[in-house]
Amino acid sequence: MNPITVVAASLLFCALTATLLRRKVRPAVAAASLAVRARLRPHLPAWVRQCARLCGSRLDPAVARSALVTAVAAGIAWSAAGTLQLAGPVTAAVSATLSVQMSSHASVREGAKRLVGTLAGIAITVAVWGTFGLTPWTIAVITGCGLAAGRLLRLGDSSVTVPLTSLGILVAGSAVTETFVWERIAATALGIVVGVILSPLVGGMTPLERARWQLAQLSTGIAGLLGHLGAGARDGYAQEQSAQWLARSRDLGDDLDEAVTAVDDLLRQARWSLTTPVTRVTPLQQTVRALEHGVHQVNSVARSMFDASATPHAPGVPEQIGQVLTAASDAFAAHAALVADPRDDATRDAGNLHDRLETLRDSRQRTLRKVRTEIDDTGVLVLTGSIITDIDRMAGSLERSAPALTVGVREPGPGIPAVSEVLPAVRLIWQKHSTR
Secondary structure, eight states, X not given: OOHHHHHHHHHHHHHHHHHXXXXXXXXXXHHHHHHHXXXXXXXXXXXXXXXXXXXXXXXXXXXXXXXXXXXXXXXXXXXXXXXXXXXXXXXXXHHHHHHOOSSHHHHHHHHHHHHHHHHHHHXXXXXXXXXXXXXXXXXXXXXXXXXXXHHHTTOGGGGGHHHHHXXXXXXXXXXXXXXXXXXHHHHHHHHHHHHHHHTHHHXXXXXXXXXXXXXXXXXXXXXXXXXXXXXXHHHOOOHHHHHHHHHHHHHHHHHHHHHXXXXXXXXXXXXXXXXXXXXXXXXXXXXXXXXXXXXXXXXXXXXXXXXXXXXXXXXXXXXXXXXXXXXXXXXXXXXXXXHHOHHHHHXXXXXXXXXXXXXXXXHHHHHHHHHHHHOOOHHHHHHHHHHHHHHHHHHHHHTTOOGGGGTTOOOOOXXXXXXXXHHHHHHHHHHHHHHO
């Protein structure tokens, strides 16, 4: 049988298997594992449960899944290159290893950069080596020109591919022929194809699901921290606790960066997706902006409570403010449920968020009246006003009514329409033509 047919059929089988594993098998296996664990856990000895808990805390499932998928991709690419009898099947394995990303779109993007880098590296090597021969100065020129070419082509982290390809070709020595060059390019492209096919198995989620999950995690983190701040203000807290809360509020910045990256990746993927229109990404961009403001406000509250405990003779946080912080925590928790999966029951979740925000406003009014009637210390009143202002801004961000959310938003300008936006128009034109 023709080797090309064998490889094409094998890659098609891998694509179908990857799709089946991600959409059908993985959810079923996860549900079955949870059911078995819940049934067996009460009957296991304490030392077994402790060992399982320790192993679970040490082993990152995402890292393990990425390592397994990358290893499988390298093996498949090596086998396919060997079947096609390409020169240097290790090139295909390396290309597949580097092409495995969190999504197929990211894999295509990085793989395309790597393929361009490979072509540039081959061109530089052939030009310099053919003109000046192989000398130490030639090696330096090839490496320097390769890095410069990678930067000029805007390959980003893939810029190093150009000099690496150039030096890799030099290893082949006199065996470099036109056939070798084209087989090397084919091996690189084959590795990219394998990486694109298996990349959806790395994250276990689509870009849209990953973006929603990251946003829900960020909103849940804000809710949890606000809950701790409210309990501390109500029951009293020590300086060590306030320091931990302040550190946690700063760590929310890392969660925010991950959410922003996930939404940006989704936007780039949506421009070429057949199923995810760009209009579905716009609400998530607004959610990122709202949560960004929420992170800044909760950091301000944590800083105020830390300063109140760490600064001598500073006004203390009144216990009445704890109710408002707890109500804000409930609002962010409801927001996390709405963002996580709006297809579940969007109307109910949106109504729950609205109710939580109304509860937050009522709690704010009652707390202000209590503080003004029960406390005469000007410093405490100023501190209370500062925290209340931060909470008001959180509420405005969650309901998308804060004017600050519109500052810095770029208006969409003319550009190439997304694939998902073009297809409906093409389908409508075809239907009208068929009707005529």
